[in-house]
Amino acid sequence: xxxxxxxxxxxxxxxxxxxxxxxxxDFGMREGWHPxxxxxxxxxxxxxxxxxxxxxxxxxxxxxxxxxxxxxxxxAVSKYTPFSEPSVxxxxxxxxxxxxxxxxxxxxxxxxxxxxxxVADQINDSTIDVVSVQHEYGIFGGPDGSHILxxxxxxxxxxxxxxxxxxxxxxxGQRSVMNRIAEL
Numbered sequence: 001x002x003x004x005x006x007x008x009x010x011x012x013x014x015x016x017x018x019x020x021x022x023x024x025x026d027f028g029m030r031e032g033w034h035p036x037x038x039x040x041x042x043x044x045x046x047x048x049x050x051x052x053x054x055x056x057x058x059x060x061x062x063x064x065x066x067x068x069x070x071x072x073x074x075x076a077v078s079k080y081t082p083f084s085e086p087s088v089x090x091x092x093x094x095x096x097x098x099x100x101x102x103x104x105x106x107x108x109x110x111x112x113x114x115x116x117x118x119v120a121d122q123i124n125d126s127t128i129d130v131v132s133v134q135h136e137y138g139i140f141g142g143p144d145g146s147h148i149l150x151x152x153x154x155x156x157x158x159x160x161x162x163x164x165x166x167x168x169x170x171x172x173g174q175r176s177v178m179n180r181i182a183e184l
Contacts, residue, residue, distance in 0.1 A: 050084055054128045073132075118156050131155055144173035145177055
């Protein structure tokens with residue numbers, strides 16, 4: 001018994017993993033990879049895994065198709081950006097206090113223009129890299145949802161907008177809002 005214990009205590013520790021080993025393992029790289037591949041994988045791992053995205057939309061527990069869609073997008077993107085933390089800007093009512101999940105970092109009161117501007121300023125001062133706006137008529141306050149324009153105009157971050165409804169015969173106000181969103 002003592003001989004076995006002595007053997008256990010004298011084993012050497014395995015060599016620490018190098019960056020190359022870690023990347024090969026993380027990305028399932030097989031034999032035959034080239035040193036330039038290592039540089040590319042390092043770059044991709046750093047970039048892909050650290051993007052900070054803010055999603056602007058309704059969000060559960062609100063019962064709304066866009067809320068469900070946004071939650072699904074946040075969940076799917078999070079699987080591919082495990083070192084980033086999503087930030088949701090939940091657009092909700094002015095008076096209701098929702099029990100939002102941890103992903104909701106900001107709240108915009110639908111009809112309160114100042115809340116849109118305040119959240120835009122907070123995002124500008126944050127580490128968020130890009131803002132994803134989920135646009136649907138009726139989600140945002142103001143005439144024809146125009147409060148989202150003040151928010152987008154105030155932002156200093158890149159914006160990606162998903163249009164969930166494109167009307168074939170919009171009112172003049174709806175057309176104006178959509179044209180401005182397209183410009184931003």
